[in-house]
Amino acid sequence: MFFELIAAFAGGLAGAGILMLLRNLSGGRLPRWLVPVAAGLAMIGVTVANEYGWYSRTSASLPEGVVVARTVEDRAIWRPWSYVIPFVSRFIAVDTASVRTNEALPGQRIVDLLVMGRWAPPRRLRAVFDCNDGKRADLVDGVEFGADGALVGAVWYETGLDEPVTAVACGGRI
Secondary structure, X not given: OHHHXXXXXXHHHHHHHHHHHHHHHOOOOOOOOHHHHHHHHHHHHHHHHHHHHHHHHHHHOOOOOEXXXXXXXXXXXXXXXXXXXXXXXXXXXXXXXXXXXXXXXXXXXXXXXXXXXXXXXXXXXXXXXXXXXXXXXXXXOOOEEOOOOOEEOOOEEEXXXXXXXXXXXXXXXX
């Protein structure tokens, strides 16, 4: 966040500097008030570029074997341009290298999920996917494995087999 603030200030200085150069080259025919307007527009432009570039930068830096399964696009009134082109503010990625199975329950897979948000720290969650019935249970406090490997105390959520995170976790692609 700090570097984005520095980038916005640098963009503002660049915008003001370019307009000051243009004023100089035009012999002062351009009005002086355009300099702060150019600085402000450049700062807004850098901020918007950072918002829209976050997802591509972050997803490109994921390690091999981590597949983005779901993205969430946002619109906000204080970002009126997002109503024209929404931006990705968070996503869920599946670490396919972390997939584990149990021979007693071959239709279930334990998978690590990465939940990434624009202004939030990354979170790693572990979940069990039932690839036969299209369900998911999060491995949280209080959930245990029984003697046969089945989950005890888990809350199962119906997702369906076509839900993108379930599809990737169960070995398919979206």
